Amino acid sequence: xxxxxxxxxxxxxxxxxxxxxxxxxxxxxxxxxxxxxxxxxxxxxxxxxxxxxxxxxxxxxxxxxxxxxxxxxxxxxxxxxxxxxxxxxxxxxxxxxxxxxxxxxxxxxxxxxxxxxxxxxxxxxxxxxxxxxxxxxxxxxxxxxxxxxxxxxxxxxxxxxxxxxxxxxxxxxxxxxxxxxxxxxxxxxxxxxxxx
Numbered sequence: 113x114x115x116x117x118x119x120x121x122x123x124x125x126x127x128x129x130x131x132x133x134x135x136x137x138x139x140x141x142x143x144x145x146x147x148x149x150x151x152x153x154x155x156x157x158x159x160x161x162x163x164x165x166x167x168x169x170x171x172x173x174x175x176x177x178x179x180x181x182x183x184x185x186x187x188x189x190x191x192x193x194x195x196x197x198x199x200x201x202x203x204x205x206x207x208x209x210x211x212x213x214x215x216x217x218x219x220x221x222x223x224x225x226x227x228x229x230x231x232x233x234x235x236x237x238x239x240x241x242x243x244x245x246x247x248x249x250x251x252x253x254x255x256x257x258x259x260x261x262x263x264x265x266x267x268x269x270x271x272x273x274x275x276x277x278x279x280x281x282x283x284x285x286x287x288x289x290x291x292x293x294x295x296x297x298x299x300x301x302x303x304x305x306x307x308x
Contacts, residue, residue, distance in 0.1 A: 116261050117243055124269065127273075128276055128277070128278050129143050130143035135191060138192045144157060146270065153298070178241045179237075180204070180237025180241060181204040181234070181243070182205045182243045183244050183245070183250070188245065204219055205221070206232055207222050208223055210224060227257065251263075251278070256284050260306050261305065264304070265278070266302075269300075289305040
């Protein structure tokens with residue numbers, strides 16, 4: 113049976129995006145430092161990434177093998193410049209929005225609500241996990257609605273000082289079982305099971 117696993121990268125001070133995030137600067141000012149682990153080292157919006165470090169790449173590869181579908185929010189989709197109008201995951205991809213105002217590439221769909229998007233993703237995942245990739249607002253909504261089975265917080269060894277915090281305004285009490293931690297030079301991966 114499909115599990116819903118929310119995963120997001122934050123800074124040590126809890127930000128998942130720097131200030132002024134949006135198209136052309138999807139992770140905000142200095143926010144690309146959060147995802148050095150994804151690309152194997154420093155990169156910027158003006159410079160192409162160099163490739164995955166073996167430790168970080170191994171975690172990402174293992175996670176991708178378990179994923180059968182992806183859900184994200186409209187702002188994440190827009191801030192990423194719509195991934196150049198391609199499906200970056202090459203998996204069924206559901207974007208939560210109230211405004212389905214454009215055609216999407218094959219495999220991507222706009223869905224009017226979070227619960228519906230997750231249900232459709234579970235069906236499309238064909239027994240594999242659903243990755244709830246964010247942004248933070250979508251993850252907070254899903255946690256508050258008890259729609260999440262697992263939570264992975266990837267902590268980059270940086271502070272941003274400002275931007276968007278993962279748990280900003282979150283007023284629910286959650287119980288999490290710690291499943292494990294993995295460290296690399298560019299990130300600490302902390303896995304939790306969400307106790308229902």
